[in-house]
Amino acid sequence: MNRFRHNKVSKKNKKPHLYKTKRTKQRDLFVPFTFSSNPCDFVLTNKKEIDILSQYILDYPNIETGGQLFGYWTFDGKPVVLFVLGPGPKAGHYNTFFMQDIDYLKRCASMLKSLYGLDHVGEWHSHHQLGLSHPSSHDSHNISSNMRTLGYKKFLLCIATCNSSESSINAFMFDSCKNEYEQIPWVIKDTDSPYRKIIKDDYFILPETKHPNMVNLFCKSSSANKSKIDYDKTYWLVQKGNSKILKLIIDTLKGKFPSHDFIPTIDKSNEVHVEIYQNGFVLEDIHFPMGFPTIPPNVIDSHGHDPYIHNKWIFNGDILSSFFSYYKNPNKY
């Protein structure tokens, strides 16, 4: 709808959203969004940063606001958001666009990079109560143009909406190889950002809203046990008692490797994966395919390879002991 388009920008304020915006007659790189069809696509962050985002969004319930997302990319192209930056003191808040305070952004980005090695992985801005929970055509145009200019292969854009008391935010991945952008789910770890604890608060403009209230987030199913999953009737988890075996595998892994996180997920084929993280980095993905336990799990390491020799898998009738006879340390063989 026209009134939601962000292209009516006055000459005085012609730099919405990204700090370098150039109008171009070139066709947008990206086609209108779809949902990601790749079950491995998601954005990883933690509850504290989601809360801070909610507070920043609720600071401006009737006008646009925004900021930048800092973190890094995993080996397989997932963004990890470890620090959310809000609007600077001289940011421009308008009904249909937001303009970051460039000096503030440069100062913060430089500090986050030089002291903590955090990269600028994405942007966020709020469409407040405009009724548009995805990028406008102008947002898409801006991102595609800036990615070309800056040579970025991937970029994360998060679009927030709110009312006076609740906020929500959707994540969109722009990928120059795919020529499109897709909505991707959040994976939110229930821990504070390690950086939020050590970075001096007084360096940043913090939100004034005291109580976060983020609702209706599109999240990746984070527990194989909680949701009702329509497994194929021959899948191993359909058999009575095998859900407990999966839980035992995860609990045993947690006991053996306490500094790692083990997140069970379900892919689009309704097959279970256990994703292994250390300090926010994905180390491995253990996939339990159709045919397991007759055939071995697929272990994908940080180079995208399965380092295990499949014919060493011996199913002795006991899934737990067969698994641990085969599987050793994460990323150590």
Ligand SMILES: [Zn+2]
């Ligand atoms: Zn927008």
